[in-house]
Amino acid sequence: MSDPIADWIDADPDPETRAELANLCADELADRFAAPLSFGTAGLRGPVRAGPNGMNLAVVIRTTAGLSAWLKDRCLGGSTVVVGRDARHGSEKFAVAAAEVLAAAGFSVVLLPRPLPTPIVAFAVRRLRAAAGVQITASHNPAADNGYKVYLDGGAQLISPSDREIEASITRVGPANLVPRTPVTPASEELLDLYVDRVASLPTGRSRTLRIALTAMHGVGGETAVTALKSAGFTDVHSVAAQFDPDPDFPTVQFPNPEEPGAADAVLALAAEVGADIALALDPDADRCAVGVRGPDGWRMLRGDETGVLLGEHVLASAPADSLVATTIVSSALLGKLAEARGARFARTLTGFKWLVRAGEGLVYAYEEAIGHCVDPESVRDKDGISAAVVAADLAAALRAEGATLLDRLDDYALEFGLHAGDQVSRRVTDLADITAMMRRLRSELPAELAGEPVEATDLAELRGQSRTDAVVLAGSTVRMVVRPSGTEPKLKCYLEVVVPVPDRSALPAARESAASRLNLLREFAEAL
Template identity: 70%
Template sequence: MDDWIAGDPDPAARAELRSLPDAELADRFAAPLTFGTAGLRGPLRAGPNGMNVAVVTRATAGIAAWLQAKCLGGSVVVVGRDGRHGSAVFATTAAEVLAGAGFSVVLLPGPTPTPVLAYAVRALRAQLGVQITASHNPAGDNGYKVYLDGGAQLISPSDREIETAIAAVGPAAAVPRSTVEPAAASTLRADYLARVAALARGRDRDLRIAVTPLHGVGGSAVVDALRAAGFADIHTVGSQFAPDPDFPTVAFPNPEEPGATDALLELAAAVDADLAVALDPDADRCAVGVPTPDGWRMLTGDETGAILGDHLLSELPAGTDPLVATTVVSSRLLARIAAARGARFARTLTGFKWLVRAGEGLVYAYEEAIGHCVAPDLVRDKDGISAAVVVADLAATLKAHGRTVPDVLDDLAVEHGVHATAQVSLRFADPTGITDAMTRLRGRLPTELAGEPVTADDLSTRRGQSRTDAVVLTGRRVRMVVRPSGTEPKLKCYLEAVESVSGRDDLSRARSAAADTLRRGTLFARSLVTP
């Protein structure tokens, strides 16, 4: 503890740690941040289990040593950042540590959407990309996201190897650093936006779009991409457009959170828009809103995933052998769409680090948490900006033919059945409660869910990359996946109800029946918190 404090290069952090009461100080040193979803993420605070200059310094030094051990010393690395508190100094720290270790560092200028960083790693053939971001976490958090050669997120066993290398790093203040100037306004952003704009292959551009970046860094990029694609009628939520690390108008800067898109939908209704788009703060996720006879509503990630998957498969030339992919917690509708389109389908564990590695010929991947990879050859990760362009392209084409996005959802339901989904998040004050709940579930695996027989598949008993801490309950018309959250003290339950449809006149009945199944499944999910 004393050695860490003495070796912290930030005098403010040293003073903070020395001023803490013993109990709080012990908490700060209880355990270091560990590599989770492709990197580090945690609260902005001094000590080994917070995001601060010392942690970023040692993490970067460990990664540098890991690359050098693989004979990749001196290679090109790219560093970017979002607009959060601490992001600028953390990005500079990472860049200077990498330069001090002899790497050729490209420090992207200013706040940058995460997809642009992922694109830059691929475009520059870099061996490493580091993006300082906490994605859609609350304002008090920050993070350190790692991309490897090819622009895909870090996976095991590399993460464990890097953790070992970090543990071997000495005091942060002793880590060599070399000054790095941010790259001059380069063509990287322009190249990325031009390639994203080219994803809009339709001819129709009569579409009014409402957009919000939720105080994040994607506002100007998504507007520029849409305009470059030919969409001129764009309206933005002014109070949320400029990057603001405090996220003052939303309780949580996540488009999926209740109330987060209220301002967007109000704007869309006021300007009589055809489409609404919300990005999360680092612009790697895209939520879509559409008008309906009952007013505006946001689509679920599964609904957007289905319409994008169907749209992208329909555009492929004959003779291709495409692959589409989604995750174990997402809807099964994409699998049915792929079969009908003659495409291959893959289901992976949660996270784009797995989705983009689903197999050869990947043309589209999504996860229910509003993440979409519409151009794997461009960005090997979820990308809210390119997804927004492709959704706008589809919506404009539909409008020109007198149709809407909800019409497509109806078409898919008639052809493949209603696939209604819902998520139940159970928060625990004590993380051990999550472990206890999973233990209880495994001890008495249910044979019935929502009045239907189900079979249970405990994914923790599998081998290899398909092994994870999750239980899947599957019936003919109902499915539920139960798993601990990877980033929050929550137990998450992903529900899906499927109802066959005999025609458009049967849609209302089928959706009502599916909603009832979800309601009963939700009651079971909530019972998991009871010992």
């Protein structure tokens, strides 16, 4: 009888991972072969290691062969497919292998010339009217991980049932060493230049007087971001030198995600040192952008919801009437209130840009609280940290010319719509079963009130259609909490929001104290799950 483990080792085209598997004990081998990586958020993501449930050459080759067969089944054989990569461990050989498998299958492959931001693949798929795009990246995951992100026609991330169909197609692929491969010559820099030109055209304000502090978080966005900002006229850019060049080990940050506590400390320190007007932090593949500001107590990072409403109104100011803006079920309610007041349409979707960019016709802006912003869906139908950085700089420069700041604009929103204060509690686990247990306990003991206010519970797992997901919403008139497992990390996430009326500007300090107190009550509930 055939031994599937021995067969896999024999067919692994990478001598390093063959040797790795050959030296594992029986228990470790069983773990590596327990189950293959599955398609989650737009593709695969997992640790770089040998075996079916890791990111390695054999998995990438078989995944690409499955994707190729799926595209051919839809009469897309011979179409253009774009392949890009970040600078993580294994990214170069994974991208080259993916390109070679696609080329051997008869596709016209555009292999981007070097490590570049993920949004450039989304841009290129749309620009070239490609059938698909593949980016080798694990975005903001820890250094040990890598991934395989798939875009389909139009440059949007794949959704169900396509992901399940591709997964099924992969299971029908034979041994990795028998999958045909044809060498591919990397493309020129033309697509990068076109992308930068498009991003540089986004600012609508007249002022370019702005001092910017920037970090690339050891990722691939530094050079492109600086080029785009300078092409847009923002030439006073100061970068965190120690984090500017790509480094797959991310030596100065424990988790290379600007959302994580402490991750943005270096750029905030640089902003204070150079007297910057704004701080910008990209994640490693530059599809996310966090914004830092100077407040009364020093520099701090804005929450994703704060940046989201700021950029949302800035985009709407130059958008056609009745345009659509969108955010997700876990984000603040503020953008919806602002859209109604500004005569725009508003939509909420499930988490993830695969849903946000499909929110409806006339979409001009979408964001999720996890510092993802789509400011130019006409060109990039995904979150894009580079274009978000340029538009944030445009807004900050316009406000600076008026003698105002981003925090002043947020105070204006508090007066108009009430102070919307939010926070997030993330429960990181080592055993995914713990997340299942926490969700089960919550569903069995749904609270009747939160922070002293009656709430109603909506279990989104009980809904039908595309709104169905593993999440529970607890909402009252001025409090809201959404609890859900993370789609990309071993975390249970709790999204908190309270709204406090603000009758006049003098009432802001008291409103902030009240909001902080009520958020603490929500936080205590979340931490006790």
